[in-house]
Amino acid sequence: MHQFLPPQANVPKYVLQPWADKVEEESDGRIKVELYGAMSLGGTPPQLIDQAGDGAVDIVWTLPGYSPGRFPRAEVFELPFMMSNAEAGSKAYWDLFESDMKDQDFKDFKILGAWMHGPGVIHAKGDGVHKLEDMQGLKLRGPTRVINNLLSETGATPIGMPVPAIPEALSKNVIDGTVIPYEVTTALKIPELVETHTEFSGDKALYTAVFVLAMNKAKYDSLPDDLKKVIDDNSGAEFSAFAGRTMQEYDKPGRAASEAANNEIVILDEAEVARWKEAAQPVIDNWIAEMNDKGIDGADLYERAQALMEKYTNE
Structure with a gap:
């Protein structure tokens, strides 16, 4: 299994390693999963998906968004102010993956999990972002x-x-800053490198990014049925929800590290957030138009993604 973060980062440690251990245990050691972090098998993060596709490696953890335009339907959950929390979002993403992406965007892969991270935050040097106008010209x-x-x-x-x-x-x-969830900030030493963290109040995050755990299809197909079952038992809806929930849980220590560094945490109020929602609307409108150009009903996909998000948020 190949991925882009150092092995001590939260996802490798608390999502991928437990998955590998469980698969090994339930297969009585017949499936051994070796984890390679920080691109140690070579290539760049955007090449991960093809490493799994080509069979250079068996499994990769990556972002569909690292291949712009290739997995268009997966982008719907990355649209602004779509996500409430990562567990509900990951359940919604898995549902939509099953209905709309499995046999289209991801037909060449065996997808073991599809999830998203917790609320995206703006981390910036200096005074950072206190209002929409502060974004002007920030790299x-x-x-x-x-x-x-x-x-x-x-x-x-x-x-x-x-x-x-x-x-x-x-x-x-x-760069002047970055958008990422708190969860990965400690592995990247962000609290020491920036002074300001901007969060958004209300029930929706500014954004999230989506991930897949993708397996080479031929490798999966070559396994005997009892071993396929071990992989299947540890993959899918429940695993995806667990991965999303785990990522968001580790936002807490990341935020605490930023506080410990005496950085400023800015929480934009609802009135300010409303201005951002208005400014971000063209991103949604343009995406829907792009999907329509690809022969995908963008508005329908967006509405169904929102409805699923709502359903799982209120569970």
């Missing part, structure tokens, strides 16, 4: 095409780079 690292569209629409200059490049880019002033 911010964003993870995916949709989120970069959100950054430009709100006035920032989005800079694309893989997660591991963020600390150096901050220390060399290549």
